[in-house]
Amino acid sequence: MDILEQAWQFAGQYQTEFWDALKIHIILCLAALALAVAICVPLGVWTSRRGRGTMLVLNSFGAARALPSLAVLFLLYPLLGIGFLPALVALTLLACPHLLIGTDVGLRGIDPAISEAGRGMGMSPLRLLRQVQLPLALPLIIGGVRSAAVEVIASATLAYLIGAGGLGFFLFAGLARNRPEILLVGAIPIALLALVSEALLASLQRLFKYN
Secondary structure, eight states, rough: HHHHHHHHHHHHHHHHHHHHHHHHHHHHHHHHHHHHHHHHHHHHHHHHSSGGGGGHHHHHHHTTTOHHHHHHHHHHHHHHOOOHHHHHHHHHHHHHHHHHHHHHHHHHSOHHHHHHHHHHHTTTTTHHHIIIHHHHHHHHHHHHHHHHHHHHHHHHHGGGGTTSSTTTTHHHHHHHOOHHHHHHHHHHHHHHHHHHHHHHHHHHHHHHHOO
């Protein structure tokens, strides 16, 4: 308990720095997830309609999931330098495979008879996608967001190493000074953010799955 009290006291002494770091961490994660959704949901719609010809795209994104977060961050350093932008690009790239695969699998899994019935009712391809196919695929798309969110929240810790700020500051400061209480000031909020995002998105996924 003593170390938790020390962490609480340290956070109280550096409230401004803590809230600034937390704000940057959350903004960075939300922006990366929003960009990944904006890029990969349309791309997933496209790949789901192109049959086996898009397997190269899907396999490439799938292979990208094996890349360590730190490697992605430092690969972008020569191209984009340091700061918020390269961290945002790196985190978006880490989130994209989850979103693309979730969207593609969700749309491919729809019973063809449902789509055929929609066409028989005179629905245009866009209306069919918007009103029938995407709602049916939504649980798997949210599942992709759910997986991506946990990875992005954890990986955003490393963004501090390229000057983007965030809660990683407290983790690396604690490690550098051998001060576990400082490390916990960053580690506990990161763990809580991951747990909260997982719980919220899991609930949302179940809601759309059974509605």
